[in-house]
Amino acid sequence: MSSVVFLRAVNVGGTNLCRPAVLAKQLGKFDVVNIGAVGTFVVRENVSESALRAAIAKKLPFKCEIMICPAKAIVDLTRKDPFARQPSGPDITRFMSVLHKRPVKMPRLPLNLPTDNDWLLKIIAIQNQFVLGLYRRQMKAISYLGKIEKILGVPVTTRSWNTIEKVAKILRQDSRD
Numbered sequence: 001m002s003s004v005v006f007l008r009a010v011n012v013g014g015t016n017l018c019r020p021a022v023l024a025k026q027l028g029k030f031d032v033v034n035i036g037a038v039g040t041f042v043v044r045e046n047v048s049e050s051a052l053r054a055a056i057a058k059k060l061p062f063k064c065e066i067m068i069c070p071a072k073a074i075v076d077l078t079r080k081d082p083f084a085r086q087p088s089g090p091d092i093t094r095f096m097s098v099l100h101k102r103p104v105k106m107p108r109l110p111l112n113l114p115t116d117n118d119w120l121l122k123i124i125a126i127q128n129q130f131v132l133g134l135y136r137r138q139m140k141a142i143s144y145l146g147k148i149e150k151i152l153g154v155p156v157t158t159r160s161w162n163t164i165e166k167v168a169k170i171l172r173q174d175s176r177d
Contacts, residue, residue, distance in 0.1 A: 104153030
């Protein structure tokens with residue numbers, strides 16, 4: 001079964017520099033597709049999570065969290081349209097954070113930060129290893145994204161919903177081939 005890999009804290013603020021396209025080529029035996037510059041990959045080959053994790057870690061010149069999830073979980077999640085009844089517009093970004101493991105703590109949802117009436121970040125759902133939410137396009141909202149790890153007690157990495165939809169589109173095309 002194919003899988004999706006998310007690298008945490010890659011190419012952020014000039015640290016943990018990585019060239020994802022090069023990494024994808026280095027992992028060619030797993031038929032890896034690079035999605036953008038932040039460390040998101042579709043792995044088409046059927047490979048165990050432990051073997052894939054070891055191969056990626058061996059190629060990176062730094063340590064980072066490597067989140068791996070089954071491709072089917074991403075496809076299923078995007079089919080449900082989890083943002084159907086949520087606000088939208090040019091000033092709102094939909095996102096998904098991927099958890100390294102099950103959360104230590106589960107907050108009541110929806111969780112609005114800093115307040116219910118004046119939110120900059122809103123977590124609407126936690127499904128398995130995925131946190132779904134929205135944030136307003138304001139500089140201060142980024143600091144609230146960083147608080148997701150503290151709230152849940154586990155490492156997370158975040159991608160825009162547009163990136164997740166791009167991943168799902170590739171996965172759906174692969175299933176038709």
